[in-house]
Amino acid sequence: MFGSKGQGKGLALAAVLFGISFSAHAADGVVFASLGEPTRAPVGxxxxxxxxxxxxxxxxxxxxxxxxxxxxxxxxxxxxRWVNENVKPMTDMEHWGVIEKWSLPTDGYGDCEDYVLMKRKMLIDAGWPREALLITVVRDKNGEGHAVLTVKTDKGEFILDNQNENVVAWNETGYRFIKRQSQADPNVWVSLGDQHPAPATASAR
Structure with a gap:
């Protein structure tokens, strides 16, 4: 569906074709506080x-x-797994000629935050609450900036990552968590403890 540039029509239909059935309902009456102080949004x-x-x-x-x-x-x-297999890694410099640009990978190419945006959109389009789907900036095992999707659940926080075909608990990633969207407002970002600045990406994959 995303085999070459310009083939973006599948994005809007991806969740339907996927057959995703949303049976995970929001926990009634449960309020979760942000984990840190408000901080600057990632570049892009x-x-x-x-x-x-x-x-x-x-x-x-x-x-x-x-x-x-x-x-x-x-x-x-x-x-x-589907997004990881169907979006091909490409740096923003290769893709757009700029150091950092966030975009939905409708042409089939992107770097880590583009994978995150795609996964988030597919789940929201399938009926998942965006308040439980938080774009998150981390430092990977090499100390480089990286973006993943945190899914907040009643059984803990799980990570969707273009570097891992499996979905794992946040504390099994080996990453240092920098910042993420607030559950209460997606345009507010909160610090997660590591105060060293990190770009959203350092490589495509």
Whole structure:
């Protein structure tokens, strides 16, 4: 579906073709606080939102976690594996001629934050609450900046990653977590403890 540049029509239909069935409902009455102080958004996020306002709803909302049913777990595995297999790694410099640009990989190419945006969109289009799907900036095992998708569930926080076909708990990644979106407002970013600045990406994969 994403075999060459310009073949982006599949993006809007991906969740439907995938057969994702959303059976993970938001936990009723559960409120989860942000884990740190507000911090600066990653380079590229503000520009992405300006170009894609539908992907960046503004204003506060009720934080929600997913009830991690067997169906929901299978859907996470399918989305993570499908995007990893169908989007080809390419740096922003190779792709766009700039150091950093966030974009949905509708032409089949992207770097780590583009994989994250695709996975997030597919899950939201399938009915998952965006409050449980948090774009997260980390330092990988080589100390380089990297972006992943954190999925907040009633059984813990799990990571969708273009460097791993499996979905694993956050503390099994070996990463240092820098910042992520607030559950209460996707345009507010909160610090996760590591104060050393890190770009969203350092390589395509």
């Amino acid at each position: 996020w503000v520009e992405f939102c300006a170009d894609n306002p539908n992907e960046c709803p503004s204003g506060p909302s009720q934080p929600r976690d997913i009830v991690l049913s067997q169906t929901a777990w299978r859907d996470l595995l399918k989305v993570n």
